[in-house]
């Protein structure tokens with residue numbers, strides 16, 4: 001699709017508002033040999049129940065339909081694994097469905113639960129995601145992940161997803177990064193930031209206190225990307241409970257408004273056709289006229305440098321929530337930092353910065369909890385959970401974990417959920433002596449982006465405190 | 475456990491006829507921790523799938539004839555009428571009419587260049603390419619899409635001119651039968667089994 005019809009550009013109009021009531025997650029790790037998937041799922045569910053001071057039985061009484069995000073059946077070697085989980089949660093005979101959209105599976109699972117509540121089908125819905133990536137050796141895991149590329153046209157070449165993905169990074173690196181050493185260091189800063197924030201998160205798999213030099217000296221994966229630029233492979237589960245207004249206020253006195261949208265683009269990057277840049281509310285039609293002059297080779301959109309799916313998800317979500325400028329209107333974001341460079345590409349796709357200028361979001365200090373240059377709060381902190389680089393990428397759970405993390409800031413309960421000594425001990429992890437409270441003070445609105453591979457699926461979930469809704473929402 | 479008599483498939487009267495072995499069974503093995511406690515088991519699986527190329531079959535067949543086929547929307551009523559596609563698309567993505575086949579071999583020989591690339595030492599299970607792999611994404615003049623492939627000779631750069639080579643000897647009938655080399659490479663330097 002090169003042009004959009006009026007119908008396709010419609011801002012989604014839901015029949016009723018949908019609220020996030022609670023959420024919970026398990027520990028995340030590279031391998032968890034001592035637990036079955038259902039045990040991790042129950043860990044996540046118990047945390048969600050306890051968060052609103054309900055017993056699991058009390059919480060289950062509200063649930064009317066269930067949405068299960070689990071990307072790779074191959075990894076778990078169990079088809080219809082959703083039915084196993086549904087039974088172990090004791091939720092039969094309620095309707096349930098499995099959702100699979102690669103790396104965006106978590107976000108898509110919320111999208112489905114959201115529509116179920118917004119339509120009136122269910123007053124309350126469960127969105128639960130998990131992934132089990134520890135049950136095959138790494139090279140077989142790579143083969144499975146590569147099977148999410150085109151099996152005839154891509155997978156036979158190396159059986160390595162990085163090969164189909166990092167070509168986009170290479171193009172961005174040369175066209176927009178201009179192969180500058182300073183840009184390479186900016187990429188490294190993202191890894192330093194996210195690994196560092198992971199140190200404050202007991203759920204996180206890869207907390208590290210590192211420097212830009214450590215990133216630049218880590219092994220090369222695919223030039224210019226190095227090992228510390230890349231996301232984790234994880235095991236774990238996370239879930240949220242969504243409800244309509246009446247039910248949400250029965251369950252808790254502080255639910256958050258939730259809006260979820262989705263976009264897509266071709267599985268093979270090879271199939272992407274040129275088009276004009278679809279504009280977000282904070283962009284003007286003429287601002288990209290000289291993009292190819294400022295960045296030679298950068299005028300082919302989306303080419304190999306833009307994620308059209310992310311742009312479309314943002315377009316719909318901003319219309320739904322009334323967001324004009326994400327940097328002004330949001331207080332924090334959780335982005336899909338699969339690689340440091342794709343994180344920068346996403347800043348542009350979702351309008352945090354214009355195309356070509358993504359790096360300035362990091363270089364200005366805006367993306368930090370505390371701006372390192374001014375000592376003041378960052379304008380729009382990103383990935384305080386540690387993200388996919390520091391916290392986890394348990395595919396089906398990732399997009400849900402991000403939403404929970406954003407919500408805990410708006411609820412003002414981030415510290416409570418991350419400082420708890422008992423939790424650190426239960427996860428067999430040591431709380432650092434310099435543990436820092438990353439609560440974003442006064443957070444009212446936030447967003448999570450869930451993203452699949454080369455950008456085949458992207459969802460945007462916006463959370464808004466009901467007392468701080470924006471004007472002009474759809 | 476034998477892995478001999480690997481399965482093969484024929485189609486007769488529109489139905490698959492299989493012969494030989496499509497799967498091999500191996501015993502499970504226990505997984506234990508340092509203390510000897512049972513944590514799980516291995517589940518070996520060795521099986522062969524049957525896969526239809528359908529309308530893309532001419533593309534894969536013709537690589538072994540040193541031909542690079544693409545397709546073109548031939549519906550004059552379509553707003554993207556005349557758009558040329560490689561990867562080979564059976565149907566136009568806009569009007570959904572069946573595309574017409576076009577031979578892109580000469581165009582590729584004259585006008586192909588590297589849009590982007592990447593080099594990796596990492597591979598997954600079942601990889602058959604020599605490492606490091608040099609992935610190249612090849613653009614052609616007048617074609618709406620950019621084809622992924624691998625470079626068999628030399629170091630890739632953006633904008634580099636490349637030409638296709640084909641595994642005409644012992645073809646695999648997969649995308650692996652197509653590779654790329656820098657323009658000007660001599661036939662004597664091509665990998666075993668490949669020709670221009």
Ligand SMILES: [Zn+2]
Nearest residue numbers: 547552566569
């Ligand atoms: Zn057409």
